[in-house]
Amino acid sequence: MDDQPRPLPPLPPSRLSQLPPPPSSNTYIIQIPRDQIYRIPPPENEIILRNLDIERASKKKKQLDPRCFYWLSSIAIVLILLWIFFAVFRAYFQPKTPEFSVIGLVLRKGSSSNKHANPSYDITLKAQNPNKNMDIFYKKGGNVSLLFKRDRIGGGEYPSISQESKESTTIHVTLAGLATQLPKEIETRLNAKKASDGPISLSLVVSEPVEFKGLITFKEHLTVTCDFRVNKFALSTKPKIISQECRTNF
Template sequence: MRSLCKPSNPNQKIGILYEDDGKTSLSFKNKKIGGGKYPSLSQDPKDSTIVHITLAGSTGALPHDVEKSIKDTKSKTPVSLSLTIDVSVKMKSFVPKSHELTVTCDFKVSTLGPGTKILSQKCAANF
């Protein structure tokens, strides 16, 4: 599964370096159903960048509601998911120290089958 993320750097003077140790996790009702790496990224001040994230499925069976949504192409039942990104970041300045950044996005999609649309999204960052 591929996912898109669009980090934005609102700072007008300092760039951000996202280091290559980042991890992502996709969950349904607090059960991890997929994960992957967050790519390293260098972001200039006032920049937004589209990041492609590839998620691999977790071991074990998918929760019943997820399996049902994937198989039932006519389902109108929305599915709530959570994407968490943990990554070390450095400011492009004279301070060489890394800081841990965790971003969690809770979102609801129309279905997990063809024609999926994001119905709502709420993200929070912890620096």
């Protein structure tokens, strides 16, 4: 038996035309079935990667720029410092309104030449300067009014005085009786022989330009309203003040 390989039969001419041309030197061709060819990345991953790139780009845009963060921090620090400054300014330099109270009232007869003249009123006030670092100067041009209900029964000027910080001052004011008809209740009490009609309510209103002086000077217009009650209301008497409430504002 002959073991030598038999030569391959020659290919038909139709098959020879389908073969690829012979390779050149040092060139090799490897043929792989089509179903075993893979792409990197696979086609289905392209959409996922594209979406990831878009999402990363949008996140990067939303991230705070370090320069923007620096400016925001600077603005916040400036606002905090301004708040601290105004808090200190308000605590030490903003003026507090003085505290008033009525401590005395005396009724005087009218002019001797006119028996029907309305009485005058001597009023004693106490003013307290609550400011630690400011003096108060009460300027000219202020006025004081005494009212019964809504009727003004006396008026006069507020004196020009000065107060040092934390100083308490006693102020005397004389209010002339107005040349108008007094309310009937007041007139009845003044003509009574005895002051036995019980308490009466009155109001004292002070309108006064003031100046607060410290490291900084403030000019304000002060309004004081004191509602008080006295136990009697008669000529040449010194009524006792039994209750009062004073309000002071600019």
